[in-house]
Amino acid sequence: DAMVIQNPRYQVTQFGKPVTLSCSQTLNHNVMYWYQQKSSQAPKLLFHYYDKDFNNEADTPDNFQSRRPNTSFCFLDIRSPGLGDAAMYLCATSGLTGTYEQYFGPGTRLTVT
Amino acid sequence: AQTVTQSQPEMSVQEAETVTLSCTYDTSESDYYLFWYKQPPSRQMILVIRQEAYKQQNATENRFSVNFQKAAKSFSLKISDSQLGDAAMYFCAYNAGNNRKLIWGLGTSLAVNP
Numbered sequence: 001d002a003m004v005i006q007n008p009r010y011q012v013t014q015f016g017k018p019v020t021l022s023c024s025q026t027l028n029h030n031v032m033y034w035y036q037q038k039s040s041q042a043p044k045l046l047f048h049y050y051d052k053d054f055n056n057e058a059d060t061p062d063n064f065q066s067r068r069p070n071t072s073f074c075f076l077d078i079r080s081p082g083l084g085d086a087a088m089y090l091c092a093t094s095g096l097t098g099t100y101e102q103y104f105g106p107g108t109r110l111t112v113t
Numbered sequence: 114a115q116t117v118t119q120s121q122p123e124m125s126v127q128e129a130e131t132v133t134l135s136c137t138y139d140t141s142e143s144d145y146y147l148f149w150y151k152q153p154p155s156r157q158m159i160l161v162i163r164q165e166a167y168k169q170q171n172a173t174e175n176r177f178s179v180n181f182q183k184a185a186k187s188f189s190l191k192i193s194d195s196q197l198g199d200a201a202m203y204f205c206a207y208n209a210g211n212n213r214k215l216i217w218g219l220g221t222s223l224a225v226n227p
Contacts, residue, residue, distance in 0.1 A: 099163050100213070
């Protein structure tokens with residue numbers, strides 16, 4: 001089945017220690033998104049890629065970076081995690097035709113100690 | 114600016130009963146898409162139902178249906194014959210056609226009581 005995969009599902013990192021979260025997709029979608037979601041809140045868009053074109057949200061901290069080496073993979077790098085970065089990180093994809101709906105991975109829950 | 118409002122932070126329903134979740138939105142666009150997403154506790158966000166604004170007919174997916182009132186900018190979700198597995202956070206979302214981003218409501222937490 002076509003899907004969005006996120007690894008790892010749970011990640012524990014130390015305050016200030018860089019961490020990378022990964023996302024892959026078999027949907028062959030042009031657009032990939034990274035969201036941050038805190039408990040019982042709506043997802044907050046951090047940035048998205050349209051093919052290789054990177055689009056940052058204005059309020060995304062510089063501490064968050066992303067890479068998309070090819071259509072299938074996208075990475076979220078947190079350069080110096082703070083306690084406030086503990087959250088669920090969701091990856092999503094979207095095609096550019098049809099109804100523009102987004103398909104989500106299971107998420108990575110990040111804990112910062 | 115486009116906004117999505119879910120006025121019910123929490124709702125509950127008895128198993129086998131029907132519940133309606135409210136969503137209103139604000140836009141000046143004429144062509145757009147609306148979605149309801151479901152996120153069970155600690156589980157994956159999944160698409161429940163979608164509605165294209167140009168379609169007058171309300172979308173239906175099994176026990177899930179919407180009441181789309183374009184003039185009133187209202188997009189409510191009706192869940193019939195509620196099941197325990199329907200317990201989740203439900204998010205209403207909007208996309209303005211060629212825009213690649215979703216505008217999200219704050220969500221409604223639905224509890225299903227046995």
